[in-house]
């Protein structure tokens with residue numbers, strides 16, 4: 001068997017361990033830094049407490065009523081819920097996450113936000129999105145694609161599920177300089 005030079009199993013285990021053991025997200029300080037007052041108004045406290053993103057993709061995605069939007073790595077659901085409010089009941093908001101507990105948590109927050117009838121959360125991986133080809137108008141994601149050892153594969157999956165003319169709007173981390181070996185080989189640095 002050939003060696004996995006991307007260390008996919010190890011990276012996924014580290015990411016899974018990191019996000020299944022945290023007791024909360026960044027909370028209000030993170031949410032207030034990333035989101036507008038208008039967006040935060042009416043959001044369940046739990047969705048705010050579990051904010052773990054690095055930006056505000058919904059603010060820039062230009063979502064329109066009736067569109068289908070997919071949130072990769074939806075976590076506690078804050079961006080999926082904000083997207084659901086923009087696309088409205090004629091549209092659809094779908095969040096996928098690696099972890100069952102995140103999916104459950106986000107479902108609860110969507111119910112509290114009153115968007116559950118056109119919002120769904122599924123357990124799934126961004127490297128193998130559990131949706132048919134050409135089924136989504138907009139893909140959003142917040143602080144998640146950097147966690148994948150297979151970023152090209154994630155982009156290929158986004159391309160597959162987007163309808164012709166569809167768009168993506170993601171907030172993420174990029175690295176501009178070489179990282180020192182102690183960071184490159186740190187599970188915590190990758191997952192965080």
Ligand SMILES: C[S@@+](CC[C@H](N)C(=O)[O-])C[C@H]1O[C@@H](n2cnc3c(N)ncnc32)[C@H](O)[C@@H]1O
Nearest residue numbers: 019051052053073074075097098125126142143
């Ligand atoms: C930094 S948090 C961001 C959560 C959310 N987007 C937010 O802004 O609050 C990363 C999330 O991505 C999920 N995740 C990690 N790897 C994933 C993968 N391969 N596929 C889907 N979700 C993944 C984690 O379980 C976690 O909920």
